[in-house]
Amino acid sequence: MTTANPASATPRVVSPLRLAWLHLKFQFLETVRIPMAVIGNAVFPALAMVFFVVPQDSVAGNPQFATMAVAGLAMFAVCSASLFTYGLGVAEDRALPFDPFVRSLPAGPGPRMVARVGNGAIFTLVGLLPLIAVAWLFTSAAVTATQLAAGVGMILLASVPFVLLGMAVGYSLTAKAALPVVQVVLFPLAFAGGLFLPPMMFPAWLDTLSQLTPTRAARDLLVQALTGAPANPWAWPVLVGWTAVFAALAAWAYRRDEGRRFR
Amino acid sequence: MTVITVDGVTRRFGDVVALDDVSLDVGPGELVGLLGPNGAGKSTLLSLVSGQRRPDRGTVRLLGGDPRDAASRIGLGVTPQETGLPPTLRVGEVVDFVGGHFPAPVPTGELLDRFGLTEMARKQTGALSGGQKRRLAVALSLVGNPRVILLDEPTTGLDVGARQALWDAIRAYHADGGTVLLTSHYLEEVQALAERVVVIDHGVVRADDSLGAILRRVALRRVVLTCADDLSAWPGVARAEAVAPTAGADGGTRQSLFTPDADALVRDLVRADVDFRDLEIRGASLEEAFAEMVDADVPARLEGATR
Numbered sequence: 001m002t003t004a005n006p007a008s009a010t011p012r013v014v015s016p017l018r019l020a021w022l023h024l025k026f027q028f029l030e031t032v033r034i035p036m037a038v039i040g041n042a043v044f045p046a047l048a049m050v051f052f053v054v055p056q057d058s059v060a061g062n063p064q065f066a067t068m069a070v071a072g073l074a075m076f077a078v079c080s081a082s083l084f085t086y087g088l089g090v091a092e093d094r095a096l097p098f099d100p101f102v103r104s105l106p107a108g109p110g111p112r113m114v115a116r117v118g119n120g121a122i123f124t125l126v127g128l129l130p131l132i133a134v135a136w137l138f139t140s141a142a143v144t145a146t147q148l149a150a151g152v153g154m155i156l157l158a159s160v161p162f163v164l165l166g167m168a169v170g171y172s173l174t175a176k177a178a179l180p181v182v183q184v185v186l187f188p189l190a191f192a193g194g195l196f197l198p199p200m201m202f203p204a205w206l207d208t209l210s211q212l213t214p215t216r217a218a219r220d221l222l223v224q225a226l227t228g229a230p231a232n233p234w235a236w237p238v239l240v241g242w243t244a245v246f247a248a249l250a251a252w253a254y255r256r257d258e259g260r261r262f263r
Numbered sequence: 264m265t266v267i268t269v270d271g272v273t274r275r276f277g278d279v280v281a282l283d284d285v286s287l288d289v290g291p292g293e294l295v296g297l298l299g300p301n302g303a304g305k306s307t308l309l310s311l312v313s314g315q316r317r318p319d320r321g322t323v324r325l326l327g328g329d330p331r332d333a334a335s336r337i338g339l340g341v342t343p344q345e346t347g348l349p350p351t352l353r354v355g356e357v358v359d360f361v362g363g364h365f366p367a368p369v370p371t372g373e374l375l376d377r378f379g380l381t382e383m384a385r386k387q388t389g390a391l392s393g394g395q396k397r398r399l400a401v402a403l404s405l406v407g408n409p410r411v412i413l414l415d416e417p418t419t420g421l422d423v424g425a426r427q428a429l430w431d432a433i434r435a436y437h438a439d440g441g442t443v444l445l446t447s448h449y450l451e452e453v454q455a456l457a458e459r460v461v462v463i464d465h466g467v468v469r470a471d472d473s474l475g476a477i478l479r480r481v482a483l484r485r486v487v488l489t490c491a492d493d494l495s496a497w498p499g500v501a502r503a504e505a506v507a508p509t510a511g512a513d514g515g516t517r518q519s520l521f522t523p524d525a526d527a528l529v530r531d532l533v534r535a536d537v538d539f540r541d542l543e544i545r546g547a548s549l550e551e552a553f554a555e556m557v558d559a560d561v562p563a564r565l566e567g568a569t570r
Contacts, residue, residue, distance in 0.1 A: 012337070013333050013334050013366075014363070014364060014366060018363070022360065022363040022364070026352065026356065029351075029352060029356065030349055030351055033352075033387075097343065097344040097347025098343055098347040098348060099347075100310065100315050101342075101343035101344070101347060103314075103315050104313035104314060104315055104336065104339070104341045105336065105341075105364040106335075106337045106364055106365065108333045
């Protein structure tokens, strides 16, 4: 040791922005070093498109319907990636002995959470590329460049509440408990939100219920961005409201968490 | 200013009391060994000092601040557990990552060089040997130029050479003015490094003294023999206990005698022509050393052959 110099140490935390960038860089590295995780994430929505949408001419051949189907599946991919990555991923990380070590470094929870969201967004976008390619090659789904950009922006925004919900689950439960909880939350939300079946096919009561879910709000806003079809005026307030609720839950779960390890 | 202040701290996990009203001050430049069996509460104490957990009662201060504030932890270095390094990250990357949290980190190349890890810089941590992982773990505690480091079992499971190298690194840090709080369940490790020893067991501080004073209390040999007479009051016997509660068929009682000088005791017994047999001599184990410390609070040695 050449530089343990107690006198010169001034308590000055590294800026949160630099810390967030640091965490993002290393979370990204950790993720890409396990290629299967990346590939699985990228292939699933495109496969669903190939099997469930492309063979149905009435949907695949109609630009409006095909684009809506892409929007639904893209939104499902984002929900599922967010809930699994954060719900399960965070719960698993907490069980690792490296987690308490990272918590002892001079950084608050903020930069790490921001980096998780950013890392999730990167892999969400990577996961959407094959889906967009399939939709463009094999269906009549059609968007202008502006609409595509608006759609990508929208989907990143819409992923935030699901990332936060995932974190709330991940920081409150063990990995074993997080898995079933994520599944129980994800599929009803996806179905009720019209990600699998277009909400036009819903009975009136289900449609009303559906409007209150974050998935439906996100889907409608995404469809609006991609096709110009106006979304329900309540979609924004519903999405923002759920985001606030999930953010509060995630922050609460993080604060009471002390790592899963005993002593 | 004290570097670490623990004042009246109690921490429970459900029904288990991990720490029970523990107080401990560590001043600048001290090298304190925290000695205790597994589950004694050592790691819980470290997790409170490093801000990972908060006490149920009492206060913990680190470098004058609350260890749960990130700013208080700038002058703190901690070792990750050997098994806890992210297996897919390379050695150099882990050092960059940890160092990036500190305003004035040691350059990665310099740190790796100091710990003989330069050639490993491009290897993923999952590919390192146990000894290399330990070295990396201790290196990570020093990357931020800390004023105080917490080392949790720094050399568990290492061979002699690797252990010596790590001890040298810890001594060098301390010689430069750094403060060290290290835990171990090896008496030997604490003996090699610490100037002051805190013995903790069942969440309670059992002893807090200079290394020399502690060693005088625990450096007992155990003489086990079978003899018809009760030898617990023999000169030089610090403490005795019966191995078997009752006398054997031939009238002899198996007994353990704890003494600072086993050679002298045995010579005395032989000279006095005491009729003993099946003599065994062992170093007192750490558990026995703890028992000795607890019993030291009880006036006089154990009475007779019954406990």
